[in-house]
Amino acid sequence: MTTATSTSTAARAAAIVSQYFSAPIASLEATATQLGTELAAYGNLGPLSSQQLDALVEPHALATVSLPDVHIYGAGFIAAVGLLTDERNHLSWWQGDDPKRLLLAAQSVNKEHIDYSELEWFRVPMETGRGHVAGPYVDYLCSDEYTITIAAPVHIDGTFVGVAGLDLLIDSVERQLLPKLAELGDKVTLVNSVGRVVISTDARHATGDAVRAGALAELARTACEGVALEIIAE
Amino acid sequence: MHSTDSADAPRKSAVVADDTARSRDASRPGRLQGALFQSIGDAGRAELVERRLASAITGGHLRAGERLPSENDLARSFGVAPTTVRESLLALRSQGLVVTRRGRNGGSFVADSADPVAHARTALAATSRVALRDLGAHYAAITAACVRLAARRAVPSEVQQVRSRLSRLDESDLEQWRSTLDDAQIELVALSQSARLTREQMRLQAEMSPMLRLIDVDETSRRAQPVLLASVVDAVEAGDDHEAVAATERMVDAVINALIDLQSQSR
The missing domain is CATH 1.10.10.10 (Winged helix-like DNA-binding domain superfamily/Winged helix DNA-binding domain)
Known part of the structure; x- marks a missing residue:
């Protein structure tokens, strides 16, 4: 294969990936802005309880998980510590094919006491003030699956109050995005910003592997516009 | 220990095997099918x-x-x-x-x-030594499988997150101390990128954690645990999967031995 072919394949693959993620990201950013406005209005009425927050978040979350074309597993809002009067940490989160509000399941480790401010999907939007794509990673807090979380910070008058987020299972990304990439005909691998394989049309590159050790490490990467993922074409 | 599936265990066979009707299938392995049609309780x-x-x-x-x-x-x-x-x-x-x-x-x-600690004390007293060793074997097997993958797949910034969690261990609140150590353990095994293995580890961690609180009150045993986990973290960061597994086995041995010692003291 010539370099020119892999360059154009990479560009086409990157466009497919950008297109796939564009609707969920747009929906999430709209949610983050609207929630900020709605929470600010609530703030004027006094302290906020977790129940009131859930009522605000639910319509946004349900709209996000029912977006067409992209299978979104879960969505919602994670409050910053101290936002609510009745709970220190609160996940206002809906997930599943028949979306239900997540009650932290008790069969595992102290999930309800996990400090999520250190977790990438919360920490990065909090620190940078910008949206972030985290993963793929094993999401042991919400989905319990291999997941990509896209998160955007929510602000009230410039103050960070939490993160609006959505989860895509890698299983769904593989089912929906891989056939489109396979149509390009060449070997194409999607990696995240730390060089981890998300999906690949070459079955030898396993999802979750790091490209640093393998044959892909030396190849050029093409950024996917609007989402922090990259394409490596062989 | 609180087994969650004892009621799901087969109590009676709902399907009585009819040897004549099934004679054509006699050459097939019937064991799995037998289990399939047993009563769900x-x-x-x-x-x-x-x-x-x-x-x-x-x-x-x-x-x-x-x-x-x-x-x-x-x-x-x-x-x-x-x-x-x-x-x-x-x-x-x-x-x-x-x-x-x-x-x-x-x-x-x-x-x-x-009071979970009181429950854990009762559970530990009621658990045989062989069952404790077997719990340790299961825990070590799952953790070892996770850290082997993590050593190949994790990137340094992710390992650093685990280390920074360990650095926040605060002995002034032992309940919080245990919870932080459990979180660090789960965060480390999640770097395997395996959802199944991580879920299994969480289940085991939930089973072990109340009993571990019993040994956390002992200063020697408490101080040893983060050091042992840190050596697993070091090996994962170095990409040394063999050492990560060896360090995991040392860590689990120490914990199970401490539980067995505690059990024999109180008998």
């Missing part, structure tokens, strides 16, 4: 919900005084009818694990008397 759904909540309370995952989600939320979450949840809460009340308060701030709460 007649434990009611209320009992399953009750057992799930009871093990969360005795395991310390729902704490004394903590408010349970509303009956409707629990029903939706477990996928059962609200009356089923009500029935299970009634049973938990009669066991003294849950109290219900009426009024505006009412609801169901974990009873103040529900």
